[in-house]
Amino acid sequence: MSVETMQAIRVHAYGGPEQLALAQIPCPQPQAGELLIRVHAAGILPMDCYVRQGRMAAMMPKSFPYIPGTAFAGVIEALGTDVTTFQKGQAICGRSPQGTYAEYTTVLADASAPAPDSVSYRQAAAISPLALMPATLSFDEAATLSGGATTAWTALFEDGGLQAGQRVLVHAAAGGVGAFAVQFAKWKGAQVIATASAANLDFVRSLGAETVIDYAATRFEEVARDLDLVLDTIGGATLRRSMQVVKRGGTLVSVLEPPSAALAQELGIRAIKNAVLPTSAHLQSIIRLIDMGHARPTIRRIFALDQAAQAHALCETGHGRGRIVLHIAG
Numbered sequence: 001m002s003v004e005t006m007q008a009i010r011v012h013a014y015g016g017p018e019q020l021a022l023a024q025i026p027c028p029q030p031q032a033g034e035l036l037i038r039v040h041a042a043g044i045l046p047m048d049c050y051v052r053q054g055r056m057a058a059m060m061p062k063s064f065p066y067i068p069g070t071a072f073a074g075v076i077e078a079l080g081t082d083v084t085t086f087q088k089g090q091a092i093c094g095r096s097p098q099g100t101y102a103e104y105t106t107v108l109a110d111a112s113a114p115a116p117d118s119v120s121y122r123q124a125a126a127i128s129p130l131a132l133m134p135a136t137l138s139f140d141e142a143a144t145l146s147g148g149a150t151t152a153w154t155a156l157f158e159d160g161g162l163q164a165g166q167r168v169l170v171h172a173a174a175g176g177v178g179a180f181a182v183q184f185a186k187w188k189g190a191q192v193i194a195t196a197s198a199a200n201l202d203f204v205r206s207l208g209a210e211t212v213i214d215y216a217a218t219r220f221e222e223v224a225r226d227l228d229l230v231l232d233t234i235g236g237a238t239l240r241r242s243m244q245v246v247k248r249g250g251t252l253v254s255v256l257e258p259p260s261a262a263l264a265q266e267l268g269i270r271a272i273k274n275a276v277l278p279t280s281a282h283l284q285s286i287i288r289l290i291d292m293g294h295a296r297p298t299i300r301r302i303f304a305l306d307q308a309a310q311a312h313a314l315c316e317t318g319h320g321r322g323r324i325v326l327h328i329a330g
């Protein structure tokens with residue numbers, strides 16, 4: 001028997017967190033090639049807030065009402081026709097472009113990523129890396145992987161080409177991306193320098209960073225120089241200052257904005273906006289690492305589905321440790 005209605009958060013107009021409204025709406029039905037997922041948990045990404053605020057409207061226009069969220073963990077409730085890669089009842093996690101602040105979402109079972117040189121925001125928005133749930137994580141924890149672990153992985157290893165023995169600076173190392181980046185870089189055998197606020201210094205050290213800089217008390221340039229790689233998740237002045245601490249021939253990857261090509265040339269460094277989109281293979285590599293004990297997610301706070309507005313308000317502060325999660329079922 002198919003489920004007819006579901007609870008979901010919907011946004012009817014760009015604006016503040018108050019635009020996130022709970023509704024009882026028809027449950028989506030899986031089309032050919034799609035999975036119907038019973039969502040157990042959804043990760044709250046800063047991008048979800050930017051989209052709701054209308055900041056992404058030019059690049060990723062939304063038709064209203066829409067269901068926010070992309071990161072999820074849940075169980076396959078039903079299969080559309082032509083699905084051969086997954087089975088009903090399997091627990092999976094990853095990304096759904098159809099909205100995940102809902103009891104159900106649908107996702108293409110096999111949406112492969114476009115080539116890095118052709119990436120646009122629209123293409124990035126359409127991808128759906130998926131993987132079977134990690135054996136060692138709860139649904140709430142697994143909902144933190146898409147947009148956090150996947151971004152850290154592709155930015156460090158695909159865009160950044162990080163190698164063992166190299167020195168890397170990870171900004172915002174207590175955040176949803178940074179906390180994974182520190183652990184992945186450490187696993188790779190890199191020497192990790194990181195920035196965080198005073199409250200998070202010990203936490204970031206516990207993730208494997210050798211040096212953690214309190215960004216409010218110390219200019220990071222005083223401690224971090226001649227780096228092989230910088231991962232920037234802050235942008236603006238932090239991005240420009242970060243370019244100065246990369247050694248000649250080194251790399252800066254910003255997940256926020258394209259760095260100045262002129263400054264990069266002047267400094268003799270490679271500086272790029274991250275461009276490699278996460279695939280299911282990346283997510284599966286991350287999950288293997290997690291299940292081997294090399295990395296763990298950090299949950300900042302768990303909210304119920306009907307508390308999505310409070311969750312967004314907290315996310316918008318731009319501070320805190322780990323990822324905010326909506327616990328939806330189970």
Ligand SMILES: NC(=O)c1ccc[n+]([C@@H]2O[C@H](COP(=O)([O-])OP(=O)(O)OC[C@H]3O[C@@H](n4cnc5c(N)ncnc54)[C@H](OP(=O)(O)O)[C@@H]3O)[C@@H](O)[C@H]2O)c1
Pocket residue numbers: 045046047147148151171172173174175176177178195196197198200215233234238255256274315318319320321322323
């Ligand atoms: N392009 C992409 O593919 C992509 C993917 C994912 C994320 N992003 C972007 O990357 C950014 C970070 O994402 P996130 O998920 O990690 O965010 P998040 O979980 O909200 O974390 C933000 C972190 O930033 C830290 N922070 C704030 N100001 C800082 C500063 N001046 N220096 C160092 N750290 C600072 C905070 O640490 P304290 O609490 O210690 O201050 C907090 O831990 C967001 O803007 C997001 O949209 C881009």
